[in-house]
Amino acid sequence: MTAGKPPHGREARVSELARKVIAHDWRALAKAITKIENEDTDASALAASLYPHTGHAHIIGVTGPPGSGKSTLVDALTAVIRKDGLSVGIVAVDPSSPFTGGAVLGDRVRMQRHAGDTGVFIRSMAARHTPGGLAPTTRDVIRALDAFGCDVVIVETVGVGQVELEVMKVADTIVVVTVPGLGDSVQTIKAGLLEIADCFVVNMADRPGSALTVADLRAMLTFGGAEERRRRWVPPIIETIAISGVGIDQLWDACQRHRQVLDADELMGRARDRLRDEVIEAVTRGVGAYVTEALSRNGTMDSIVAAVARRELDPKTAARQIIEKHLKTL
């Protein structure tokens, strides 16, 4: 049975690491997150081991256009949450960091304030580390923080695209940040985010135009927010000056109220919808990999691609033929 040894070795290694994470070992957590982020061979098994120990943390998503002061806001919010004696995990998602390296700098700035505070764990994620996609990997990193025992996990994304919207969907409570004077500041958060926001923040509220931005947001909510999820919870609009801590207590209060109001049924429903999406996503990816690997191995893929290159077949029809041929038994 010596052939069985390597898997046993891995199993033991993974369950030992998971055990340490659950036992609140910082170094184990950092190691686990690195494995998850790099999609290490242990990553799936590790995520599976941690999963039963999740579901405790309140996951707060913070997003908004560049320049809206999100990082400062997250920093200030963290300080307020810490005063309540709760531990905080922060995941800063920066898909643009291959270009800017911004995530690293952001880390350093925030680290200074919370340095030495063992109740705060900060992690930056760059798109380049996550070949399997930012959203799925972020989900597993958040779960590691949850299993570790963080009471609150804050996920911060720069709100400029589809990926960020995707990432925000992992949150229980979604905070959308804007600032006065960002052109038509309400316009900047109009599509996509307006629908999913649970709480609006007008940051840098000491700038001129803040009251106008608040009024614009309120008008938009009044006209546009008649969906079902708006019935029990109308997103508050909170003015903050994150740099000096103004309005942050109110923000934290709103996040907590949101979770209470939505608790039980609605939160569970949302969580179930998210899990369904996640399973479907994993099935899609897995099946696709399975099919294409099988076809590549027996040369079918090569001959199909050659036909497509000769313009005898278009790519979508080729795909449909593959699916029909290989999945007819389903």
Add this chain to the structure above:
Amino acid sequence: MTAGKPPHGREARVSELARKVIAHDWRALAKAITKIENEDTDASALAASLYPHTGHAHIIGVTGPPGSGKSTLVDALTAVIRKDGLSVGIVAVDPSSPFTGGAVLGDRVRMQRHAGDTGVFIRSMAARHTPGGLAPTTRDVIRALDAFGCDVVIVETVGVGQVELEVMKVADTIVVVTVPGLGDSVQTIKAGLLEIADCFVVNMADRPGSALTVADLRAMLTFGGAEERRRRWVPPIIETIAISGVGIDQLWDACQRHRQVLDADELMGRARDRLRDEVIEAVTRGVGAYVTEALSRNGTMDSIVAAVARRELDPKTAARQIIEKHLKTL
């Protein structure tokens, strides 16, 4: 056989529209692109009808960090290409436009210069219009322009993330733009883009620091560019002042030389790799949709999601079980 009528109606409609696009009918092209972008029910059939008529256009991708003057560069490049008597299609991809509305403005600015020139067709794409993903939709829009008869198709993306990198991969020739003084300007294009660039542009070259930026790029190419595709083609570094047209002739010349040097074997190899990726992507998406729909219909998905919500099963293991159970005949 009256039941066969609606599909026949659609087939006729699609092939008539495709015929008009291929016959260089502007209005038909605009209509076809709208159908493709909105993933209209005719979109796949239309793309399939156009596909055999593609492969003529030289596809040039232009990307770079925000503020590098990409749109002005594309505008100037278009003017130079037009002087050679070639027709140009421009696809401006702006995934951030749900937030900024930037694409619309960009259009208007450029439209002024090329207004009334029937040799230039401009189209902006926003992420929100493309539920099936920006890269696949962009691919089909480019093909419509190719089938329409555009000699050159320029794809412009704001270079800030994974999506844009993905979109760039559709191009034959990839132009990466930077400007002096964007912080460490070479740093801003370091990861991901450096590897895929066929041509570098230092735009706004009348700004201080231009020579330094060129030197930095050259150093980086010398140290980092030992991959296979660099053997036959070393990416030139071209200084431009797009707003006054300086250096644009050289850029167009470089693009043409690049296509000649890579012609035949290498371009074909690249094209085949891209087609392979595209087929795999379509198979993955199609199989995933097929499997999840089947499972949702018979209630399997509900019971699995419930188990995952109870933390009895983690999402990835659930997905693996589904795959193993339903694809064992493959």
